[in-house]
Amino acid sequence: MPPPNGFRSFARLISPTISDSKGLAGPDNRSTSALFESVGQVTMHSDLTDKNRTTIHFRSSPYGAINHGHADQNAFTVGSQGSALLISSGVYDYYFSPHAQAWYRQTKASNALTYDGGIGQQAERWYAATGKIRAYMDGGDFTITTGDATRAYDPATIQRVLRTLVYLKDNLLLVHDDASASKPVSWEWNFHTQEAASAAGGPQGMIAVQRGQAKLCMQQLAGSPLTKLAQTDQYPVNPSTSGWTPTHHAVWSVATPGTSFESLVLIDIGCQESSKPVVQRDGSALLVKVRDREFRFEAGKLPQYR
Structure with missing residues (x-):
């Protein structure tokens, strides 16, 4: 199993495919994922040509949570079939509004980790409350990326926060x-939806999220x-604007x-995968076999794959 520490395949910006009588055409094998390292964002798609494609955004940025920035390092969103399923919540009413300070810009408003009743990342910290994409690789049938949000949390309490996303195209x-x-501390895994999620309960319980057909x-x-x-x-504090639609926060x-x-x-x-990944312990490591x-x-290391 090769150690991919720092593995990455830098994104190239490619124009949409064109075709005409002169045979001008873009590349057929375009990557469906991209790393934008300077801003700390990874974007993953199931198929760039499908309007009903799945899209996943993941952020761990060197820009901290100041000005218009949010305290959302290592947060991600998921959309599919034209609908947002896991969302970044809150409403922009006006700059630094009570709603923005109490919710919109806070970690608990995003799909990210908090602890002890919603304590999240440091707000209004430019150089301190930062994240970093530590690793990225587009392997064709999968994309793997790791974000490090350690610096974004209170250093007196939090020592390490790593999150790895593995997207197995096109649905896992x-x-x-x-x-x-x-x-x-009491660790918390936050997620936000437009429709209420349903849960079977328990550590192995299934949670279902639906929006329209997605x-x-x-x-x-x-x-x-x-x-x-x-x-x-x-x-905790409603937006000052009218006409906003409530969302659900879990x-x-x-x-x-x-x-x-x-x-x-x-x-x-x-919700169509028939076989689950096989998960087992290998010493102190977690080994996951899927497809x-x-x-x-x-713990404390970047993931490996083969």
């Missing part, structure tokens, strides 16, 4: 979290058990505080 997304703290199913496969699910459609959390947190969540976009691929996750 693995989300692996690796975090540690200097004292026991849907996804989420299930924790391994790690610190996420056994508590709380969901609301309320904001917190999936551990029952027992701990100094370390590991979680592997499977997101099945379309014809194998991924290895270990």
Whole structure:
């Protein structure tokens, strides 16, 4: 299994494919994923030519949470069939509004990690509250990327926050979290939707999200058990504008505080996958076999794959 530390395949901007009598045409084998390293964003698509494609955005940026920036390092969103399924929540009413300060710009408003009742990343910190894309690789049938949001959290409490996304085209997304703290904290896995999510309950319970014809199913496969699910459609402070539509905000959390947190969540976009990944322990590492691929996750290290 090759160690891909720092693995990456830099994105190239390619014009849309064209064809005419002179035979002018773009490349047939365009990548469906891209790394934009300077701003710390990775974008992954199932198919660039399909208007109903799945699109995943992942952010871990060197620009901190100041001015119009949000405290959302290591956050991601998922859309499919023209609908947003996992969203970044909140409403822009006006700059630095009460709603923006209490919710819109906070970590808990994004699909990211918080702890102890919604404590997230440091707001209004340009150089301190930063993230970084540590690794990126487009392997054709899959894309893997790791973000490091450690610097974004309070250094007196949080020691490490790594998140790896593995997108197995065109419908499976693995989300692996690796975090540690200097004292026991109650870790929280936040996600936001336009329609209320349904849950079967328990650490192996399935959570379903649907918007129109688009849907996804989420299930924790391994790690610190996420056994508590709380969901609301309320904001702590409402936007000052009128006509906004409520969205739904869920917190999936551990029952027992701990100094370390590991979680592997499977997101099945379309809820059609018949076979689950095979997950097993290999010493201190987590080994995941899915389809014809194998991924290895270990605390404090970048993932490996083959």
